[in-house]
Amino acid sequence: METVHAAMPALTVSSAPVPVTAVAPGSQRVPVLRVMFRATCDAAVTVRSLNLLRRGQGSAADIAGVHALDGWQRVSRVASVQRDGAAIVRLGRLTLEPCGQKTLTIVADIGASAARAGEHRFVLTQASDIDAADATVLLVPGSLASQTARVAGPERSVVTVAYPQLTEPVRYGEHRTIARLRLGVEGEDDVRLQTILLTNDGSARDDDVQNIVLESSSGQRLTGTAAQMDGESVLLTFQPPLLIGRNEERLMKLTADVRASKRRTIRFLVEEPGDIVAVPVRGRR
Structure with missing residues (x-):
């Protein structure tokens, strides 16, 4: 044979x-x-x-x-x-x-x-x-x-991230607030935010979290909606690009439909500085 x-x-x-x-x-x-x-x-x-x-x-x-x-x-x-x-x-x-x-x-x-x-x-x-x-x-x-x-030219402004505490636990259901973010700008220039990559440091994956969108604290949509996570992360695009002035801060909330079981945990964060894509806006005062 x-x-x-x-x-x-x-x-x-x-x-x-x-x-x-x-x-x-x-x-x-x-x-x-x-x-x-x-x-x-x-x-x-x-x-x-x-x-x-x-x-x-x-x-x-x-x-x-x-x-x-x-x-x-x-x-x-x-x-x-x-x-x-x-x-x-x-x-x-x-x-x-x-x-x-x-x-x-x-x-x-x-x-x-x-x-x-x-x-x-x-x-x-x-x-x-x-x-x-x-x-x-x-x-x-x-x-x-x-x-x-x-390397040349002046130093770029830096986008800072803080995570205010949620006002209530994340539960199963539609349009739940699953994270809060405070984005600020340090430096000489204003910036326009283009995209943000958020990574879940918990155990929820893929379609455990659906219809994900970033909103202002008043509920205005700031990004497009992602159907679900890609593995442990989700990429959101600001529509239109979001202007944040130097030394200014914006409070935002991440909302989604939570389909995960109680054993699955959710804790979204910006894992690396480069996960926020922003371009400087020079000469705006």
Whole structure:
């Protein structure tokens, strides 16, 4: 009888530079590298992590952290950059089906005290930099360069987050208040909030929480409505972008239909500073 051997999964990885101009100290989610994955048609491939290397005439301490985005959705925790420039970006749930493709953007958060004129770029240097479980990895030659980000200009304003206590427990039912947030701005510029990624630090997942929206304290809708969580998180887009003046604060409430059992817990928070995407509004006084 002829023995049939299962084909080993394989993954092709290539990277491309992301056009970046000068970035201000305190800038978040600055694109530094775009990474493309393509699985062969033999089997699904799970990508666990990427070992990045920072290069350029600047200090690793100027980078507050790097992480991976799938579109606007963060798919990794923020990774610290070590003194030697190494940063391990651990991907949460990146699985490519047979013949599947995926593109991730690696972004960097620039420290508020980053030195002006510092230059930073990130690269994948060899196939072993990609942990794809038992899959064979091919890193395409000639695609290792990353665009250099140069630090320049005034410091960016910072969006601060506080979590006032809920006035009543979260219960099963429709249109429940499941979190309260107080967003403020520290710095010289006003900002417009574009998106916010909220992560549940409790045990509720996916459709345990539905029809999620961020409202003002008076009940005015500030964002679009998300049908349900994506795993443990939800991405909400401000419609229209929300203006917050410097040294101003806005109290908001997160409302949703709660379908989780009593054993499931709900505690939403902004897990990383870059999970709030805001753009400065300069010259408005």
